[in-house]
Amino acid sequence: MASPIRILTAVPICDGHDSAINTINLEFIRHGIEVVYLGYHRSVGDIVRAAIQEDVRAIGISSYNGGHTEFFTGVVDLLRKKGAADIKVFGGGGGTITHQDAAAMRRKGVDEIFFAGTSLDEMVKFVHQRYGKPRGKRARAKTSDIELAHTLTEIEESRKQKKIQNPRSKIQNKVIGFTGPGGAGKTTLIDELVLRFLNKDRQTRVAILSHDPSVIGEGALLGDRATMINSQDDRVFMRSMATRGQAGGLSPATHDCLALLARSGFDYVIIETVGTGQEAMPFQKNGIVDQTVLVMNPDYGSRLQLQKIVMLDLAEIVVVNKSDLQRARTAHTEIEQRLEQNRRAQRLVDTVAKRHRDPGVDKLFGLISASDKSKRGKEWKKS
Amino acid sequence: MEEVMNKLGQVVESVEKYNQFVLDQVKRARTDQKFGRDLLGRWNDIKAKIPTTRAPTGLPLPRLALPEIDEPGEIARFLFGEGLPGEFPFLNGAYREMYLEPVREVESFEKNGESKAKKIDKRMAQAEEPTRLFSGLMLAEDTNERFHYLTRHQRTHRLSTAFDGPTLYGIDSDADGVFGKIGEGGVAIDTVEDMVRLYDGFDLGSANFSASMTISGPAPIIMAMYIAAAKRRFGPNVIPKLRGTIQADIFKEVQAQNETIFPIEPSLRFLTDMVEFTTREMPRWYPISISGYHIGEAGSTPVQQAAYTLSNGFAYAEMFAARGIPVDQFGPRLSFFLDCGLDVEYIALARVSRRIWAVGMREVFGAGAKAQLYKLHTQTSGRSLIAAEFKNNLTRTAAELILAYMNATNSCHSNSADEPFTTPSEEWIRLAAHGQAILLEESGIFKHTMNMLSGSPGMKAVERAVEAAILDEFREIERLGGVLAAVEDRYQRSQIQNASHRYEQQINNGVRPIIGLNRYRDGSDDIPEVKLVRTPRKKQQLQVDRLAKFKKKNAEKSKRALDKLAAVVESGKNCFPELLEAVEVCSLGQITGRLQEVAGRFRPMV
Numbered sequence: 001m002a003s004p005i006r007i008l009t010a011v012p013i014c015d016g017h018d019s020a021i022n023t024i025n026l027e028f029i030r031h032g033i034e035v036v037y038l039g040y041h042r043s044v045g046d047i048v049r050a051a052i053q054e055d056v057r058a059i060g061i062s063s064y065n066g067g068h069t070e071f072f073t074g075v076v077d078l079l080r081k082k083g084a085a086d087i088k089v090f091g092g093g094g095g096t097i098t099h100q101d102a103a104a105m106r107r108k109g110v111d112e113i114f115f116a117g118t119s120l121d122e123m124v125k126f127v128h129q130r131y132g133k134p135r136g137k138r139a140r141a142k143t144s145d146i147e148l149a150h151t152l153t154e155i156e157e158s159r160k161q162k163k164i165q166n167p168r169s170k171i172q173n174k175v176i177g178f179t180g181p182g183g184a185g186k187t188t189l190i191d192e193l194v195l196r197f198l199n200k201d202r203q204t205r206v207a208i209l210s211h212d213p214s215v216i217g218e219g220a221l222l223g224d225r226a227t228m229i230n231s232q233d234d235r236v237f238m239r240s241m242a243t244r245g246q247a248g249g250l251s252p253a254t255h256d257c258l259a260l261l262a263r264s265g266f267d268y269v270i271i272e273t274v275g276t277g278q279e280a281m282p283f284q285k286n287g288i289v290d291q292t293v294l295v296m297n298p299d300y301g302s303r304l305q306l307q308k309i310v311m312l313d314l315a316e317i318v319v320v321n322k323s324d325l326q327r328a329r330t331a332h333t334e335i336e337q338r339l340e341q342n343r344r345a346q347r348l349v350d351t352v353a354k355r356h357r358d359p360g361v362d363k364l365f366g367l368i369s370a371s372d373k374s375k376r377g378k379e380w381k382k383s
Numbered sequence: 384m385e386e387v388m389n390k391l392g393q394v395v396e397s398v399e400k401y402n403q404f405v406l407d408q409v410k411r412a413r414t415d416q417k418f419g420r421d422l423l424g425r426w427n428d429i430k431a432k433i434p435t436t437r438a439p440t441g442l443p444l445p446r447l448a449l450p451e452i453d454e455p456g457e458i459a460r461f462l463f464g465e466g467l468p469g470e471f472p473f474l475n476g477a478y479r480e481m482y483l484e485p486v487r488e489v490e491s492f493e494k495n496g497e498s499k500a501k502k503i504d505k506r507m508a509q510a511e512e513p514t515r516l517f518s519g520l521m522l523a524e525d526t527n528e529r530f531h532y533l534t535r536h537q538r539t540h541r542l543s544t545a546f547d548g549p550t551l552y553g554i555d556s557d558a559d560g561v562f563g564k565i566g567e568g569g570v571a572i573d574t575v576e577d578m579v580r581l582y583d584g585f586d587l588g589s590a591n592f593s594a595s596m597t598i599s600g601p602a603p604i605i606m607a608m609y610i611a612a613a614k615r616r617f618g619p620n621v622i623p624k625l626r627g628t629i630q631a632d633i634f635k636e637v638q639a640q641n642e643t644i645f646p647i648e649p650s651l652r653f654l655t656d657m658v659e660f661t662t663r664e665m666p667r668w669y670p671i672s673i674s675g676y677h678i679g680e681a682g683s684t685p686v687q688q689a690a691y692t693l694s695n696g697f698a699y700a701e702m703f704a705a706r707g708i709p710v711d712q713f714g715p716r717l718s719f720f721l722d723c724g725l726d727v728e729y730i731a732l733a734r735v736s737r738r739i740w741a742v743g744m745r746e747v748f749g750a751g752a753k754a755q756l757y758k759l760h761t762q763t764s765g766r767s768l769i770a771a772e773f774k775n776n777l778t779r780t781a782a783e784l785i786l787a788y789m790n791a792t793n794s795c796h797s798n799s800a801d802e803p804f805t806t807p808s809e810e811w812i813r814l815a816a817h818g819q820a821i822l823l824e825e826s827g828i829f830k831h832t833m834n835m836l837s838g839s840p841g842m843k844a845v846e847r848a849v850e851a852a853i854l855d856e857f858r859e860i861e862r863l864g865g866v867l868a869a870v871e872d873r874y875q876r877s878q879i880q881n882a883s884h885r886y887e888q889q890i891n892n893g894v895r896p897i898i899g900l901n902r903y904r905d906g907s908d909d910i911p912e913v914k915l916v917r918t919p920r921k922k923q924q925l926q927v928d929r930l931a932k933f934k935k936k937n938a939e940k941s942k943r944a945l946d947k948l949a950a951v952v953e954s955g956k957n958c959f960p961e962l963l964e965a966v967e968v969c970s971l972g973q974i975t976g977r978l979q980e981v982a983g984r985f986r987p988m989v
Binding site: 013014017018019023039041067068095098117226357 | 548549561568641681915982
């Protein structure tokens with residue numbers, strides 16, 4: 001089966017009109033398209049960077065606050081400048097974009113502008129027809145980010161079995177796995193950690209491999225980027241993957257993609273699973289991950305539930321996020337007791353990731369960056 | 384901050400209690416003879432004091448329409464349950480008179496109609512027009528010119544200002560990738576110097592002037608710029624005289640409009656800092672306009688709109704009270720802003736809101752009479768307007784205007800029929816404004832008699848249903864831990880998105896008939912090919928150049944001012960006085976950037 005079409009959607013900077021794009025996203029994923037949603041109020045640079053890293057076929061922009069001609073053109077120009085002209089641009093803006101504007105935008109390289117009254121079906125059909133054909137042979141990548149993005153695509157589309165030998169041999173980096181139930185705040189926590197990584201020194205580079213659930217052959221909403229503010233940075237390479245039918249919180253291609261990222265010169269590689277349940281042990285058989293972080297929500301139910309969470313046995317660090325919630329203290333105590341059964345050195349941290357400069361996140365950052373060099377040179381076990 | 388903002392349960396109780404109180408009074412009026420007699424006496428007194436007026440045809444009419452009741456129980460139900468216009472619980476109106484023209488006396492018609500009529504016209508012109516004019520385009524001087532044009536025939540100058548995207552997001556015009564958005568959809572404001580240009584030629588301290596600024600995320604900074612601009616032109620003594628409104632509604636931004644720049648808690652803290660300052664130093668200023676309009680436009684149901692607006696209002700009240708601002712000081716400075724569409728709920732939405740607000744403020748917050756008023760600005764629904772056969776929009780807006788005035792809104796804005804496909808053009812703006820004049824001045828519906836259309840059985844049925852549904856929403860928000868917790872939980876957002884989705888489906892499947900779109904469509908779309916007024920590149924460049932000059936001129940001073948500002952923010956003290964200093968030498972974007980370093984950036988909710 002052919003891989004789903006991947007596109008990126010976004011709303012321009014200084015524009016919060018996300019109602020139309022939300023509806024369109026849902027329609028796209030209902031029709032088998034994987035949508036990386038970047039959210040609203042996003043700059044040209046953020047959109048182009050994300051599109052390149054995600055190696056999408058096209059960018060769909062929904063603009064309602066004016067300045068669209070400059071904005072769309074800016075995206076097209078920057079894509080060209082970065083050597084990613086194979087990523088196409090389309091969009092719309094209801095009644096705010098006139099036919100003259102649209103004509104000018106088309107002349108400057110925008111594929112299509114949809115006007116008020118265009119049905120969702122027409123848009124879906126357009127994406128399938130225009131961006132659904134398999135890619136031809138790709139030109140040599142102009143930058144290392146593009147090359148990396150292309151290779152990840154090849155891995156994900158299984159057209160290339162990457163032979164990865166001893167991937168960690170020379171790279172001084174650290175791979176951290178984040179897992180935990182949906183809604184615990186994994187993405188926010190990661191974004192806050194990224195801010196600290198980037199501030200730590202000016203050279204630090206971070207890769208993020210993030211996952212959202214999908215069924216084989218169907219679409220997916222890859223929405224983690226939309227809530228990230230610090231990870232929109234040239235020193236951060238992020239890739240969003242749909243699980244494409246695999247259980248356990250990761251995708252069939254995760255292993256190889258992660259292995260590639262782990263030897264691509266990043267100081268930190270972060271992998272985030274989809275929201276997981278009690279059974280999941282996503283990193284156990286993996287071997288690449290140096291440190292696993294389980295992010296918990298204080299509202300996990302009864303104490304008995306904790307006994308069933310296998311990850312509590314395996315994670316090096318357990319985070320109780322949203323520790324400003326009333327139940328957080330109880331959660332901390334119960335999880336602490338649960339961890340004592342394990343008789344191994346596990347750390348328990350309370351965080352409020354939504355809070356700026358949260359001391360709990362600082363502490364977690366300390367735990368992660370302090371043990372940086374501890375696992376270097378670890379032997380790679382191919383599973 | 385989680386400890387506050389959970390008084391909604393008490394509000395629900397207070398409304399339920401008040402409803403029971405009304406029933407008790409009805410019963411008492413029927414069983415306690417003396418009480419019943421007193422009520423009847425009071426009722427007859429009220430009726431006797433109602434002046435008579437005349438329609439232009441000579442038809443005599445009472446200035447106030449009351450239900451025809453003479454039984455003490457029903458009198459109690461009316462007086463306690465609804466109240467006369469301007470009386471608790473304000474169901475029929477926050478004030479008396481409102482849209483009424485002066486009394487036309489009997490003699491004037493019998494003797495000499497003409498001379499009297501002249502007198503009336505003169506007095507009419509002195510009443511405050513409820514019509515509001517919204518404008519903002521290109522650079523400050525362009526909007527200023529527009530303001531002067533719009534107010535040329537008006538005695539009172541009530542200017543409503545729209546800002547461009549970069550300003551709404553607290554970004555400077557020289558920021559990366561915003562060039563094309565400078566002056567689009569609103570005016571570009573980067574510095575206090577722009578603010579001086581924006582209101583040039585208007586007497587900001589005059590009782591006939593008020594400025595309304597539609598901005599929330601960076602509202603405290605823009606407010607500080609406005610004050611600084613006023614000081615530059617009129618000296619420091621102008622501050623207590625300033626009149627106007629700034630939207631500053633953070634909750635609705637997070638729930639619906641997405642123009643938030645700091646995380647919720649620091650946003651609320653900066654807001655409270657501003658409110659503390661303005662309620663003390665600027666007693667005529669409305670520092671927040673608690674807005675349901677954008678919630679409605681984002682797709683909520685009318686009940687959701689009313690419920691979230693009210694609950695947001697109560698949450699703000701709780702927050703300001705917790706800061707130590709007396710309720711009778713901030714209460715009268717709160718105002719509300721609702722959408723008015725065509726759904727049946729709009730027959731009584733604002734009426735019910737006014738009553739719940741009054742009861743809640745009095746019973747839960749101990750507010751005095753002036754702090755109980757739900758002062759309302761209404762705008763007709765933009766979402767109800769359709770591009771297909773767009774001239775029908777005139778009728779839609781006219782119907783919405785009737786509903787808005789039936790709800791005794793204190794002021795109103797009517798949308799232009801061409802809004803679905805373009806920035807409103809002069810022609811359609813005029814028609815929209817004239818629609819209001821036709822309704823209020825030409826037609827006799829609202830100008831002779833207060834309560835002309837109040838209290839029909841149908842209206843009462845809607846009131847009961849709407850009130851019950853609003854209280855249900857309150858209970859759900861309370862269950863989630865109060866307004867702040869519910870907002871962070873994305874409760875209101877998801878409810879609004881859900882309602883929006885259903886609305887679209889109903890248009891698609893025809894459950895919602897939209898004339899000219901899914902019903903009686905004749906196939907011809909008559910949308911004129913419009914020429915939009917766009918901000919020329921030269922002007923956009925001028926704005927960038929001016930900003931560069933300002934930044935260069937103040938390079939040294941701005942650094943110091945920002946350091947001082949950051950220190951005060953860190954200290955937890957009220958930072959508004961420091962903002963007033965900072966805007967003298969710093970641009971909007973510089974201040975936003977520094978505040979974000981200290982307080983963080985807003986993490987979008989999707």
